[in-house]
Amino acid sequence: MKKLVTGVLAAALAVLPAFAVTPAVSAAEQPFGSGIWLAQDAEQVMPSFYLFYGGGIGSVRDASTGYGVPFDFAASDEAHAVFRFGRGEAETSAALAEQPDGSLQMNLSDGRSIRMTYLQPYTPEDYSKVFRMGDLTCDGNLSAYDAELLDRCLQGDYQLSPVQAALADLNGSGSPDADDLTHIQRTGFTTALAKAESACRVMLDVMEFCQHPLLPTGCESAALYMLLQYYRTDVTLWRIVQTLPKGPAPHTENGVNVGANPEREFVGDPFSEHGYGVYNEPVAQTAAQFRMGVQTQTGAPLSEVIRILETGNPVMVWYTTAPESGIIWQTQWYDYETGELVRWPSNEHAVVICGYDSSSDTFTYRDPNTGGTRTVKQADFQPVYDALGGRILYYNG
Numbered sequence: 001m002k003k004l005v006t007g008v009l010a011a012a013l014a015v016l017p018a019f020a021v022t023p024a025v026s027a028a029e030q031p032f033g034s035g036i037w038l039a040q041d042a043e044q045v046m047p048s049f050y051l052f053y054g055g056g057i058g059s060v061r062d063a064s065t066g067y068g069v070p071f072d073f074a075a076s077d078e079a080h081a082v083f084r085f086g087r088g089e090a091e092t093s094a095a096l097a098e099q100p101d102g103s104l105q106m107n108l109s110d111g112r113s114i115r116m117t118y119l120q121p122y123t124p125e126d127y128s129k130v131f132r133m134g135d136l137t138c139d140g141n142l143s144a145y146d147a148e149l150l151d152r153c154l155q156g157d158y159q160l161s162p163v164q165a166a167l168a169d170l171n172g173s174g175s176p177d178a179d180d181l182t183h184i185q186r187t188g189f190t191t192a193l194a195k196a197e198s199a200c201r202v203m204l205d206v207m208e209f210c211q212h213p214l215l216p217t218g219c220e221s222a223a224l225y226m227l228l229q230y231y232r233t234d235v236t237l238w239r240i241v242q243t244l245p246k247g248p249a250p251h252t253e254n255g256v257n258v259g260a261n262p263e264r265e266f267v268g269d270p271f272s273e274h275g276y277g278v279y280n281e282p283v284a285q286t287a288a289q290f291r292m293g294v295q296t297q298t299g300a301p302l303s304e305v306i307r308i309l310e311t312g313n314p315v316m317v318w319y320t321t322a323p324e325s326g327i328i329w330q331t332q333w334y335d336y337e338t339g340e341l342v343r344w345p346s347n348e349h350a351v352v353i354c355g356y357d358s359s360s361d362t363f364t365y366r367d368p369n370t371g372g373t374r375t376v377k378q379a380d381f382q383p384v385y386d387a388l389g390g391r392i393l394y395y396n397g
Contacts, residue, residue, distance in 0.1 A: 038117055134184045136164045147185045150176055202309045203364065206230050206354040210371025215241065218270030220278050222368035223316045223350040224287055224393075230314055231395060235290045241270055244286045249274060250333040258336040262344070277348045280318065280391040293396040300390045302382060305363075306356050308394050314354045318391040320384045321349040321369050323376065327387045345388060 097105045099115075106114040136146045150168050152158035153176060160168060160176065168176035170183050207229050211222035214237070221244055225237045247260025249268030260267040265282055268275035284296035297304065305315050320327055331344040355364030355375075364375045 133167055133170050134180070136160070136167055144185075147181060150181050150184060154178065154181060200306070200310065200356065200358040202306075202357075203355040204230070204309070204312065204314050206314045206352050206366050208366055208371055208373060209368055211368040212371075215270050216273040217268065217275030217277060219321075219368050220244075220266070220283050220350040221270055223352050223366075224283055226352050226366055226368065227314060227316050227393075227395070228287070228290055231291060233291050240286065240290070243289055244270075244278065245282050246270075248336060249276065250331075253336070257333040259333045259342065261335040261338070261340065261342055267344070276344055277350075279389075280393050283316075283350075284393055287393065287395075291395055294393065295396060296391075296393045298389050298391050300392045302378060302385065305353060305392060308392075309353065309356050311397070313394050313397060314352050316350060316352050316393040317365075317385060318388040319349050319351050319365070319381070320345075320347045320388075322347045323380065323384065326384050348388065 094109065095107045097107065099105050102118065104116040104118075106116055108114070134146060136149045149158060149160070149164070153160050153168070165176055168180050168184075170180045171177070173179075207226055209222055209226050209229075211218055215222055218241060221237065221241045225235070225240055228235050228240075245265035246269070247265040247267060248258075250257055250259035252258075259276075262277055262279045263281060266275070266278040280296045280298060284294050287294040305317065308315050325347060327348070328346040329343050330346055333342050333344075334340065335342055349367075349369060351365040351367050353363050353365045354373075356362070357364075361378045362375050363378060363381050364373060366372075367374050
């Protein structure tokens with residue numbers, strides 16, 4: 001059985017160079033359960049969190065905020081590990097035990113039990129990210145909260161764990177002191193200021209609206225309605241639908257499957273579950289009849305969407321009803337007027353982007369299919385957006 005004593009760990013960490021903490025043991029000596037794990041049923045502790053663990057040190061971090069608590073590794077063998085975090089009345093210990101399905105069972109000293117699944121190895125790079133000198137909350141930044149914890153420690157109101165004490169000793173004096181507090185305060189303020197200056201956060205007050213049950217396939221009309229209501233335009237959803245050009249749904253004529261072209265008109269009937277949809281140009285022609293200043297683009301980069309949002313204007317974009325499935329190109333027919341082949345993307349949808357946050361790199365949009373709001377990472381949003389041609393529609397104020 002491998003034994004790591006927390007006092008030895010603290011002494012080892014205290015002499016490490018500033019701004020990074022490296023593993024206390026080599027990769028070959030990684031204790032049982034080393035890696036990054038995600039809690040699956042942690043509602044009773046926090047909505048979702050990650051366990052960063054290995055090399056004798058680790059942290060538990062909230063998956064949504066990034067804030068975490070470093071813990072002290074106590075011991076491990078081939079199938080178990082024990083660690084503790086907090087001090088005094090707030091101290092909690094936890095034991096990890098491997099399960100037959102490869103997951104970890106985390107058993108807390110207060111009787112709570114949490115199942116965790118493995119995500120990826122815990123590498124030396126993770127140590128430098130999670131255990132930055134001065135970062136007592138293990139959220140990757142020096143902040144006012146880190147300074148508050150150290151200040152409370154120096155005032156005698158809070159006891160740092162050995163890992164936290166090592167991280168707080170920025171000047172290498174052997175223990176945290178007032179100079180370390182001043183450094184964290186100054187760095188945290190500068191970091192916060194830089195983030196505030198560079199961050200872009202936009203959230204526009206676009207109404208939520210559900211297309212169902214009136215328009216089972218009329219998401220484009222519903223999205224345009226939300227867009228127009230943002231500008232308090234006096235128009236009804238019924239009028240929008242009636243103004244939108246429409247053509248026949250795919251059907252067989254002389255043995256050939258023919259139908260309308262979504263680049264020119266709505267395919268089918270938006271009041272029917274068997275309707276299809278329409279692209280941006282016909283919608284822009286409709287939108288121009290209710291308000292001046294409508295603009296539309298195909299092939300627009302997401303940076304253009306962000307630029308428009310920053311001007312205070314929401315953006316209607318072509319996306320999908322099923323982000324987890326993406327776009328499936330399995331339906332096609334011939335344009336009943338030109339004979340051109342039309343390929344239709346299943347799950348095609350139109351939504352209204354109303355928000356963007358550069359700090360989390362996310363878009364927020366109103367979804368007429370659910371009548372609600374969804375926030376999605378730009379990296380997850382972009383593939384489907386690009387697959388549908390980068391289609392956007394908006395008004396210039």
